[in-house]
Amino acid sequence: MSQEPDPAPALPTHHASAMRGRDPHEHHRVATPLELLFDLTFVIAFGVAGSQLAHLLAEGHYAAGLAGFGFAMFAVCWAWVNFSWFASAFDTDDWIYRLTTMLQMAGVLILSLGLPQMFESIDKGAHVDNGIMVLGYVVMRVAMIFQWLRAARHAPRCRPACLSYVTAISIAQIGWIALIFIDMPLFPTFVCVVLLTLIELLGPVVAERKNGGTPWHAHHIAERYGLLAIITLGEGVVGTVASISAIVAAQGWSLDAILICVAGTGLTFSMWWLYFLLPSAEILHHFRNRAFLWGYGHMLIFASIAATGAGLHVAAYYIEHKAHISAAAAVSTVAIPVGIYMLLIFAHYVYLLQRMEAFYLGLLAGAAGLLVLPVLAAAAGVSMTICLALLMLAPLVPVIGYEAKGHSYGDAALTRALGSQG
Known part of the structure; x- marks a missing residue:
C-alpha cells in the first residue's frame, strides 16, 4: 500500500506581523x-x-x-x-x-x-x-x-x-x-x-x-554576548598577524615569528576559554534582576578585549621601529588590558554566583605575577617576542586552575544559587 509523502515544509515568508513579544521561556532559542x-x-x-x-x-x-x-x-x-x-x-x-x-x-x-x-x-x-x-x-x-x-x-x-x-x-x-x-x-x-x-x-x-x-530571553541574550566577545577577540588575531608581518618583513620567517604566532594565538584562545567559564545563561534565566550589572559590565569586557588587540598592534609598531615608546611601555599596552579583562571576568563570575572563593584569588595573584614579569623583562632588555610569549601564560593560570580544581567550587555555588531560588 503506497504511503503519502510527508508534505514539504513551507518556505519562509517575511510578511508584516504584529510585534507582540517573544516567549522568554522559548526552547532552543538561538541567534538568527x-x-x-x-x-x-x-x-x-x-x-x-x-x-x-x-x-x-x-x-x-x-x-x-x-x-x-x-x-x-x-x-x-x-x-x-x-x-x-x-x-x-x-x-x-x-x-x-x-x-x-x-x-x-x-x-x-x-x-x-x-x-x-x-x-x-x-x-x-x-x-x-x-x-x-x-x-x-x-x-x-x-x-x-x-x-x-x-x-x-x-x-x-x-x-x-x-x-x-x-x-x-x-x-x-x-x-x-x-x-x-x-x-x-x-x-x-x-x-x-x-x-x-x-x-x-x-x-x-x-x-x-x-x-x-x-x-x-536569558539563554538567547547570553549567546548574543558570547558571539560579540568572539568577534571582539578577532582583534587579537588581527594584532597577532600585524606583529608576525612586522617580523617577517624585517628578517623573514624565524623563531621570533613563530613565538609571536604562538603567543598571540595562545593569548586570544585562553581569553576565549576564560570568557565561556561564566555561567551566564543559567543564572540570568533564574535571576533576571542580575542582568543590568552583567550587561553593562560587558561593555568594559568588550573594551578590554579590543584594547588587547590594539596592544598587539603597538607591539608590531615597536618591532617595526615605528613606536616612540619604550619596550616596557609597549608590553604594558598588552598586559594592562589583559589584566583588566581577567579581573572583569572574575568579578562577573563572583557576581553571578554570589560566592567568593580564596582559591580564585590565588589564581588571580598568580596571573598578576605573570603580567608584571614580561613588563619587567622588557625593561631589562629582553626581546619583545619573549616578553609576549611570557605574557601569554597569564590567562592560562585561571584557565588551568579552574579546569583542575576550580570547577568544583563553581558547581557547588551554582547548585546553591539555583537551590536558593527554588
Whole structure:
C-alpha cells in the first residue's frame, strides 16, 4: 500500500506581523542569521577604534588615545546592546524589522567612519569632532525609536516599558545632536558626555524595573554576548598577524615569528576559554534582576578585549621601529588590558554566583605575577617576542586552575544559587 509523502515544509515568508513579544521561556532559542549579519558591522567599528588607539599609544599619547577609545567603545557597544536586547524580546523577522535593522547597520558604518576624526580632535586638544559619529548614532537611534514605538503599539502589556525606552533615547539623542553644533572645550564636552551617558544607562533600568519590563530571553541574550566577545577577540588575531608581518618583513620567517604566532594565538584562545567559564545563561534565566550589572559590565569586557588587540598592534609598531615608546611601555599596552579583562571576568563570575572563593584569588595573584614579569623583562632588555610569549601564560593560570580544581567550587555555588531560588 503506497504511503503519502510527508508534505514539504513551507518556505519562509517575511510578511508584516504584529510585534507582540517573544516567549522568554522559548526552547532552543538561538541567534538568527540577521543578528549575525548585524554583528559583522561591529567588526569594522572595533577594528577602526583599535587601530586609532594603537596609533596614539605608539606615539605615547596615552590620555588622548584612552579618552577617544572610551568614547568610541561606549557608542559602539551601547548601540549593539540596545539592538540585541530589543531583538531578544521582540524580533519578528518580518520585512519591516529586517529593513529597520539594515538602517541600523548603515548607522554603525557611518559611526565607524567618524572615529578617526574624533580621535584626532581629542589628540589635538581643541574640541571633539564627533559630527560624523553622532550622525551614525542618530541613524541607529532613530531606527531604534521606531522599533520601540512599533512594539508599544502591538504589545499593550509592554507599552509602559517600551515608551520609557523611547523617552530616554529621545532625550539623549537631542543632547548628542546638540553637541555637534555647540563648540565647547574638552572638559565641558566631557561633562556633557557623562550626563548623556547616564541618561542612556538609566533608561533601561526604569523601563525594566519600574515599568513592567520586556520579555527578553536569558539563554538567547547570553549567546548574543558570547558571539560579540568572539568577534571582539578577532582583534587579537588581527594584532597577532600585524606583529608576525612586522617580523617577517624585517628578517623573514624565524623563531621570533613563530613565538609571536604562538603567543598571540595562545593569548586570544585562553581569553576565549576564560570568557565561556561564566555561567551566564543559567543564572540570568533564574535571576533576571542580575542582568543590568552583567550587561553593562560587558561593555568594559568588550573594551578590554579590543584594547588587547590594539596592544598587539603597538607591539608590531615597536618591532617595526615605528613606536616612540619604550619596550616596557609597549608590553604594558598588552598586559594592562589583559589584566583588566581577567579581573572583569572574575568579578562577573563572583557576581553571578554570589560566592567568593580564596582559591580564585590565588589564581588571580598568580596571573598578576605573570603580567608584571614580561613588563619587567622588557625593561631589562629582553626581546619583545619573549616578553609576549611570557605574557601569554597569564590567562592560562585561571584557565588551568579552574579546569583542575576550580570547577568544583563553581558547581557547588551554582547548585546553591539555583537551590536558593527554588
